[in-house]
Amino acid sequence: MHFEEVFAALSQHEDEMVALRHDIHMHPETSYEEHRTSGIVMDKLAEWGIEAHKGLAGTGVVAVIKGNRPGNRSVGLRADMDALNMTETNTFGHKSTIPGKFHGCGHDGHTTMLLSAARYLKANPDFAGTVHCIFQPAEEGGAGGLKMIEDGLFEQFPCDAVYSLHNKPGLPVGKFITRVGGQLACADTWVVRFKGTGGHAGAPEKSTDTTIPLAHFILGVQSIVSRNIVAQESAVLTVGMIEAGTSHNVMPSEIVVTGTARCHNPVIRDLLEKRLGEVAEACAAMSGCTAELDYQRGYPPLVNAREQTDIAIAAAAAVAGAENVDGNSAPINAADDFAYMAIARPGCNVMMGNGDGPEWKNNHMPDYDFNDAIIPWGAAYWVSVVNQELGGQERETNAAA
Numbered sequence: 001m002h003f004e005e006v007f008a009a010l011s012q013h014e015d016e017m018v019a020l021r022h023d024i025h026m027h028p029e030t031s032y033e034e035h036r037t038s039g040i041v042m043d044k045l046a047e048w049g050i051e052a053h054k055g056l057a058g059t060g061v062v063a064v065i066k067g068n069r070p071g072n073r074s075v076g077l078r079a080d081m082d083a084l085n086m087t088e089t090n091t092f093g094h095k096s097t098i099p100g101k102f103h104g105c106g107h108d109g110h111t112t113m114l115l116s117a118a119r120y121l122k123a124n125p126d127f128a129g130t131v132h133c134i135f136q137p138a139e140e141g142g143a144g145g146l147k148m149i150e151d152g153l154f155e156q157f158p159c160d161a162v163y164s165l166h167n168k169p170g171l172p173v174g175k176f177i178t179r180v181g182g183q184l185a186c187a188d189t190w191v192v193r194f195k196g197t198g199g200h201a202g203a204p205e206k207s208t209d210t211t212i213p214l215a216h217f218i219l220g221v222q223s224i225v226s227r228n229i230v231a232q233e234s235a236v237l238t239v240g241m242i243e244a245g246t247s248h249n250v251m252p253s254e255i256v257v258t259g260t261a262r263c264h265n266p267v268i269r270d271l272l273e274k275r276l277g278e279v280a281e282a283c284a285a286m287s288g289c290t291a292e293l294d295y296q297r298g299y300p301p302l303v304n305a306r307e308q309t310d311i312a313i314a315a316a317a318a319v320a321g322a323e324n325v326d327g328n329s330a331p332i333n334a335a336d337d338f339a340y341m342a343i344a345r346p347g348c349n350v351m352m353g354n355g356d357g358p359e360w361k362n363n364h365m366p367d368y369d370f371n372d373a374i375i376p377w378g379a380a381y382w383v384s385v386v387n388q389e390l391g392g393q394e395r396e397t398n399a400a401a
Contacts, residue, residue, distance in 0.1 A: 028083030031142030071128025182264025198253030
């Protein structure tokens with residue numbers, strides 16, 4: 001496949017796709033409220049003659065594009081559609097028109113890139129098998145990916161492999177990064193409650209003082225990462241909030257400590273939960289207090305499968321050149337619910353450069369914006385993934401497994 005021709009074909013609709021991205025940006029919709037956005041997706045797919053289905057996870061959309069050559073393998077290409085509950089500070093013409101809602105992570109661009117790729121693939125179906133374009137709601141904390149799976153995504157639209165693409169500010173346009181194994185972290189919340197008798201601050205010998213186990217616990221938490229996690233693994237435990245006390249001369253009878261846990265390995269995740277409870281209980285026991293741990297698991301680590309990562313690297317290299325693809329990038333402590341899809345089916349997430357100039361702010365910052373210049377890069381990458389997966393000799397299928 002000659003990607004000069006792919007870029008030329010995509011460029012014919014560049015102005016239209018930029019306008020579409022700006023329209024979605026101006027009308028942001030948060031988790032499970034993406035009715036207008038999914039409606040736009042459905043309308044565009046219908047306009048281009050693409051079979052589409054709406055309703056998984058409420059506002060999710062799946063487009064079905066069949067190749068013109070025989071083949072049983074099918075792949076899923078996933079883009080998220082939702083915005084964030086935050087206020088935009090940009091002043092350009094396509095800024096958010098909805099107070100307190102903002103496409104601060106670039107999902108407007110992700111949706112546009114996958115739509116552009118779907119249009120190209122429908123017009124150029126020279127592949128063997130089926131492509132499922134998955135437009136997912138509620139990535140920002142709503143676990144829309146999990147909800148689509150629970151609603152029957154892979155039963156209704158079988159996929160032998162799934163792929164995701166996310167923009168990355170600070171990385172130059174035309175650059176791609178990924179890695180085998182844990183790429184993005186879990187996003188867990190933990191709460192520890194220390195309980196004692198409390199009492200008069202002037203007579204601590206008559207009470208059990210919860211501030212002592214608190215002090216030991218804060219230091220002990222940091223020893224979990226440094227002394228219980230192998231040096232080659234990554235993990236973060238952070239104390240984010242402490243609630244205690246009502247008066248300067250009263251020892252609190254209860255202290256609540258809340259924090260986050262991040263790691264890239266499911267085994268390490270289990271260890272973090274176990275050691276948090278053990279350290280809390282030991283610190284409490286030293287002072288005659290008790291401790292209770294409530295560990296809430298959020299999104300799991302996003303773990304890329306080796307075969308699909310190799311395919312994604314080859315796809316990116318075909319578009320941008322091997323010198324512009326880092327296939328062994330460092331893990332990132334952000335989270336993404338594509339992790340659920342990558343557990344259900346072999347998959348890979350790739351990060352693509354959103355620009356490295358000072359104007360391209362980081363995701364979730366109030367002055368962030370998706371870079372329109374990368375729309376054809378992302379669409380071409382999706383086309384390349386399909387070419388790698390379905391364009392050559394038919395690959396073994398395991399979608400029904």
